Amino acid sequence: MRITWSSTSPFVRKVIVFAVETGLDARIERMPIKTSPTTPSSELSKYNPLTKLPALQTDEGTWLYDSPVICEYLDTLHAGPPMVPREGAERFEVLRLQALSDGLVEAGLLCRYESLRPPAHAWHVWTESQLGKVQRALDSLEIEARDGRHFSLARLHLGQIAVACALGWLDFRGVAGNFRENRPNLAKWYMQFSARPSMTSTVPHDE
Ligand SMILES: N[C@@H](CCC(=O)N[C@@H](CS)C(=O)NCC(=O)O)C(=O)O
Numbered sequence: 001m002r003i004t005w006s007s008t009s010p011f012v013r014k015v016i017v018f019a020v021e022t023g024l025d026a027r028i029e030r031m032p033i034k035t036s037p038t039t040p041s042s043e044l045s046k047y048n049p050l051t052k053l054p055a056l057q058t059d060e061g062t063w064l065y066d067s068p069v070i071c072e073y074l075d076t077l078h079a080g081p082p083m084v085p086r087e088g089a090e091r092f093e094v095l096r097l098q099a100l101s102d103g104l105v106e107a108g109l110l111c112r113y114e115s116l117r118p119p120a121h122a123w124h125v126w127t128e129s130q131l132g133k134v135q136r137a138l139d140s141l142e143i144e145a146r147d148g149r150h151f152s153l154a155r156l157h158l159g160q161i162a163v164a165c166a167l168g169w170l171d172f173r174g175v176a177g178n179f180r181e182n183r184p185n186l187a188k189w190y191m192q193f194s195a196r197p198s199m200t201s202t203v204p205h206d207e
Contacts, residue, residue, distance in 0.1 A: 001027055001028045001029065001056060001057060001058055001059055002028065002029045002030075002031055002056070002057040003015060003016075003028050003029070003030055003031065003054050003055070003056045003057075003070075004031050004033045004044055004047060004048075004053050004054050004055045004056075005030035005031055005032055005033065005053070005054065006032065006033060006034065006035075006053055006207065007202075007204050007205050007207060008172070008204045008205070008206065008207065009053045009054065009204075010105050010165045010166060010168065010169035010204075011052075011053060011054055011066065011067040011102070011105070011165075012053050012054040012067075013165045013168065013169075013202050013204065014067050014071065014158075014161055014162055014165040015054050015056065015067050015070050015071060015074070016028075016198075016202050017161050017164070017165060017198040017199060017202055018071050018074055018075075018083060018158065018161055019074060020197065020198035020201065020202070021083070021156060021161070021196075021198050022074060022075070022077075022078040022080055022083060023078055023080070024074055024077055024078055028056070032207075033053060034207070035051055035052070035053060037113060047063045047065070048063065048065040048066075050065070050066075052065065052066065054066070054067055054070060055070075056070045056073070056074075058073070067102070068095075068098060068102070071083070071084070071098075071158050072084060075158075083156065083157050083158045083161070084157065084158050085157070093150055093159070094150070094157045094158055094159040095158075095159070096159070097144070097150055097159025097160070097162060097163060098158055098159050098162040100137055100140065100141065100163075101137075101141075101159070101162035101163045101165070101166040102162060102166070103133070103137060104133070104134055104137035104138070104141075104166050104170075105165075105166045105169055107130040107131075107133035107134050107137070108130070108134050108166075108169065108170060108173070108175040108176065110126075110130045111127050111130045111131055111134070111175055111176075112173055112175055114126055114127045114130070115127070131176055134170075134175065134176045135176060138176070138179050138183060138186070139183070141163060141183075141186050142182075142183040142184075142185055142186045145183075145185035145186040145188075145189045146185040151189050153192060153193065160193065161198075163190075163193075164190060164193045164194060164199060167179060167186070167190050167194075168194065168199070168203070168204065169204065172204045
């Protein structure tokens with residue numbers, strides 16, 4: 001398999017952390033790609049018409065995107081306990097947690113892209129609205145971390161990986177300040193989760 005890769009993408013990181021945790025990492029070749037909304041990679045457009053990272057090529061040659069689809073695919077390839085429960089309420093809780101974390105990053109990315117605009121074109125109302133989404137998502141994650149049901153490190157799943165990669169990205173880009181402030185349960189959980197080898201080996205860095 002091959003994956004279009006960038007160290008800075010939290011969605012790529014989610015897939016790689018997933019692959020490390022399920023023992024699939026060695027089967028996935030990394031293809032470094034640079035892309036942005038204003039300078040889309042022409043190579044990436046051959047694999048994903050949306051020109052977004054990540055895309056994954058299966059051993060059969062099919063290109064898959066986006067990160068939730070890729071993770072569900074990888075979940076069919078390993079022999080361990082499923083990272084996305086196959087059925088029942090727990091399946092939808094895991095997928096919801098992933099959607100919340102991915103949505104948090106997507107709102108954060110929109111803030112970041114906005115900050116890259118020429119100042120004359122900056123739209124502060126837009127940025128404030130997106131930051132509101134990020135803060136509300138973080139507050140919701142704090143409540144879930146305090147509740148603990150979906151945050152047990154003894155039962156790893158895709159939702160937790162998505163949360164950790166989202167928080168790692170906020171730290172890396174400095175979006176929305178320090179997410180730990182007034183969120184002690186989330187902070188403690190993240191400190192423990194980010195010590196996992198899958199996380200320490202995928203820390204983002206500027207390329
Ligand atoms: N929903 C997509 C989001 C992917 C995404 O937004 N990737 C960013 C990098 S973090 C990207 O490639 N952005 C380039 C663009 O929007 O043109 C997924 O989960 O894979």
